[in-house]
Amino acid sequence: MNTPAPHTPDAPRDLVGIGIGPFNLSLAALADPLTGLDAVFYDQRPGFRWHPGLLIDGARVQVPFLADLVTLVDPASPWTFLNHLRARERLFPFYFAERFHIERAEYDAYCRWVAENLPALRFHHQVDAVRWNPERDLFEVDYTQLDAGGEAEALGRTHTRNVVLGIGTEPHVPDPLRPLVEDPAVPVVHAADYLRHRDTLLAAGHVTVIGTGQSGAEVFLDLLRHRPAGRERLYWLGRTGALAPMEHSKLGLEHFTPDYTRYFHGLAEPVRDRLVAAQWQLHKGIDADTTAAIHDELYRRTLDGGWPDTTLTPGVHVRTAGRIAATQVELHLEHEQQKTRSRLTTDAVVLATGHRERPLGRLLAGLDPYMRRDSSERPRVDDRHRLVLDPSVTGSVYVQNAETHTHGVGTPDLGLAAWRSATILNDLTGREPYPLPARTAFTTFGLDGGLPQIPSARHHRALTPLVDGI
Secondary structure, three states: OOOOOOOOOOOOEOEEEEOOOHHHHHHHHHHOOOOOOOEEEEOOOOOOOOOHHHOOOOOEOOOOOOOOOOOOOOOOOOOOHHHHHHHOOOHHHHHHHOOOOOEHHHHHHHHHHHHHHOOOEEOOEEEEEEEEEOOOOEEEEEEEEEOOOOOEEEEEEEEEOEEEEOOOEEEOOOHHHHHHHOOOOOOEEEHHHOHHHHHHHHHOOOEEEEOOOHHHHHHHHHHHHOOOOOOOOEEEEOOOOOOOEOOOOOOHHHHHOHHHHHHHHOOOHHHHHHHHHHOHHHOOOEOHHHHHHHHHHHHHOOOOOOOOOEEEEOOEEEEEEEEEOOOEEEEEEEEOOOOOEEEEEEOEEEEOOOEEEOOOOOOOHHHHHHEOEOOOOOEOEOOOOEEOEOOOOOOEEEEOOOOHHHHOOOOOOHHHHHHHHHHHHHHHHOOOOOOOOOOOOOOOOOOOOOOOOOOOOOOOOOOOOOOOOO
């Protein structure tokens, strides 16, 4: 671990990170050993937590453990997942467990271990505004320091040459259900808060899970496993036309490589928008092991005859919703293909309706005059993950997980975290502390780039012919 030189209060930082999720934590871990780089990262939360409401027992991360914060660009880093296991004296048990995909709770524990040991992180710091100061050629970052209860304790300002935004995503609630979520008397919760409300949901007479992606599948499976056979009273619905498996073939996964990211960035804006919408099964389908576990559990409940009291219906969306006598919810449903409509009365609803990128407008209002936008008024982002700003701004604002519209479906994928962090650090330092591979996929995306570069053949030593009988 690098011991940073004491920071002079009036001196500008080289980099200020806003938000400490997995992506900025990756950046902080890779920045840690770079001598001469003065960086600090702010987050308003009291400490690191990764989707705590979805740390369901047995739920696994959808990428291999090698997609940790650093390994894919620096496997010798002290911040690898394997070094975390070594520090906790768990390396041999992990070796014998033979797990390529770790549990979500274990990934959270690993990230918390990194966060607790990196000196550049500042929790309890809420960033309020980012501005460009043309007189000093620096960014101004205003923040509020919070006390243990989350109340304002002090105001502060940091000057920096560069900023990196890693404010992540927020739970998405469809408009028809928003009033119900905002009413505390109605048991309608987003899956992001599932574990906090789990006991209430298990006690409810009838539960509806909305959303047929991975989170919806995990919530449905957990409820199914803990409700009595024959009296499950579970309904699972979602807009997708099928309970579709996630694309997990080896060549299909090459859409999550730097090669594809570069290809996608070079496409025209309308083409990119069509592709993102069409590629939902690359990242919004259900892991095959989870669908198998659901089917196994449903099948087990038929052994004594009869069928479990469950309804699984894809291709359905909620038109409107409302309360009934303050204790139940009525959902007005429409089937996408049949165009038929029906009503469903339920005692509780879990919204596994995903997350959306947090809007940058409020935080970056001070930079609005300098920002360049596309035809849909979204920030333009260049191939080095920087917001495209007016040339008069000499510093850079990098973004993490806010550029799906410019960099494609790999943007929120943990497998690209280390590569993107290394790309940012290479650009920021003007050198190459982390050499990156020129090619990462067998697939050649597009025709205009010419044929892929084929590595030169390895020259093996000439072998001495064996003598007969030896």
